[in-house]
Amino acid sequence: MRELLWRKEDCQKFYQEHEGRFFYQRLVEFMASGPIRAYILARKDAIQLWRTLMGPTRVFQARHVAPDSIRGSFGLTDTRNTTHGSDSVVSASREIAAFFPDFSEQRWYEEEEPQLRCGPVRYSPEGGIHCVAGAADPGPACRRPVGL
16 A cells, blocks of 8 residues: 655646546546555456446446445545546556556566465555565565555
8 A cells, every 4th residue: 555645747647548538637636636545456356346346437327326336435526436446457557557666566476476375364554565464574575565
């Protein structure tokens, strides 16, 4: 997990694919208006699961078809819908790099992901990461705050 404040320029770069669309300026202004929490979710079908938890992009629709979703519960408008989620593995890689520039997906898959498959996992609130529970040496997954 990473909490950050984005500058307007950061938001413009992140949402550049939407430049010229009617909602672009409002989206950029909103995203630069306060703190952001970014997470890397790691599990089978993480993208689809997160998109289900978020609910539809349009808040009105979310309130009717997925009222218990994040957007159905907390969204204000289609632009201020409380959450963002990658729509594909390719988008996730690009977006992870934007929020976590020091994170290496390849290193995570090679070094950290196998550790997390070895047994129970615990959450470390200090680092905002998950670690193998009960490990004598917490290993690199617990020493580097890469998020999970």
